[in-house]
Amino acid sequence: xxxxxxxxxxxxxxxxRQQGDxxxxxxxxxxxxxxxxxxxxxxxxxxxxARPKKLILNLSQVPYMDSSAIAVLVxxxxxxxxxxxxxxxxxxxxxVKSLLEIARLDSIFVLAKTDEEALAK
Amino acid sequence: MKRSTSRQSQAGAYKTGPFVLxxxxxxxHLAPTRVAIERLCTDGGFNAESAAAIGxxxxxxxxNVIRHAYGGAPGKPIELxxxxxxxxxxxxxxxxxxxxxxxxxxxxxPNPLKPGGLGLLCMRQMMDSLVFTxxxxxMLLVMKKRKSSxxxx
Numbered sequence: 001x002x003x004x005x006x007x008x009x010x011x012x013x014x015x016x017r018q019q020g021d022x023x024x025x026x027x028x029x030x031x032x033x034x035x036x037x038x039x040x041x042x043x044x045x046x047x048x049x050a051r052p053k054k055l056i057l058n059l060s061q062v063p064y065m066d067s068s069a070i071a072v073l074v075x076x077x078x079x080x081x082x083x084x085x086x087x088x089x090x091x092x093x094x095x096v097k098s099l100l101e102i103a104r105l106d107s108i109f110v111l112a113k114t115d116e117e118a119l120a121k
Numbered sequence: 122m123k124r125s126t127s128r129q130s131q132a133g134a135y136k137t138g139p140f141v142l143x144x145x146x147x148x149x150h151l152a153p154t155r156v157a158i159e160r161l162c163t164d165g166g167f168n169a170e171s172a173a174a175i176g177x178x179x180x181x182x183x184x185n186v187i188r189h190a191y192g193g194a195p196g197k198p199i200e201l202x203x204x205x206x207x208x209x210x211x212x213x214x215x216x217x218x219x220x221x222x223x224x225x226x227x228x229x230x231p232n233p234l235k236p237g238g239l240g241l242l243c244m245r246q247m248m249d250s251l252v253f254t255x256x257x258x259x260m261l262l263v264m265k266k267r268k269s270s271x272x273x274x
Contacts, residue, residue, distance in 0.1 A: 030152060067184070071239070099243070
């Protein structure tokens with residue numbers, strides 16, 4: 001399986017790599033209306049560059065997000081779905097998981113404990 | 122005796138407030154405001170989980186003001202007043218924007234894939250009550266959360 005590193009211009013996505021037809025990216029930081037547009041830009045760039053079938057976002061370093069960040073994730077999910085793709089979220093911290101449950105999105109995103117598990121789904 | 126009474130009164134005021142936070146409509150103020158509210162709530166007797174819930178509700182309320190009441194314009198005034206009593210906490214959020222009531226913006230019924238209105242949903246889930254009162258020059262939102270619920274300290 002081919003694997004290649006990808007660069008983003010933001011510290012919010014400190015590393016990303018393409019692995020087969022998936023892109024795995026780490027998101028870092030507290031995301032709210034102040035920086036969610038920056039996250040949106042970085043994720044759109046990754047999708048446009050790699051055109052993956054699956055985007056896996058490791059959220060282990062995201063202790064907090066608000067509804068504007070959720071809106072970004074939903075937008076990415078909708079972009080991926082247009083081409084039959086999936087958005088997987090891994091390593092969710094409790095506050096983020098709780099927000100997804102409130103938004104009733106916990107069953108719409110693919111949730112996994114680890115990146116490996118998400119790759120296998 | 123007077124001094125002692127005065128000190129006691131000051132200590133009581135410290136616990137109950139009111140605590141007033143004045144910020145401008147810049148999204149960069151969201152995180153520090155949320156952290157300050159969470160800290161106040163922890164000091165006011167809420168456990169970490171409840172304080173986090175209140176912090177999220179305030180984040181969403183202030184974000185709504187920035188986006189909708191002020192249409193994203195920076196530098197506009199937002200004032201928060203936090204008071205504690207035996208029941209819990211009352212947070213007043215005042216803006217001098219266009220009087221937008223987020224209840225009028227929320228799409229019923231909520232669709233998970235159309236996240237508009239999610240902020241209001243969070244506020245409703247996290248707090249015990251929300252009351253929007255239009256003002257002649259803006260909006261007053263009063264949010265309350267009791268300590269008596271299972272999530273209180």
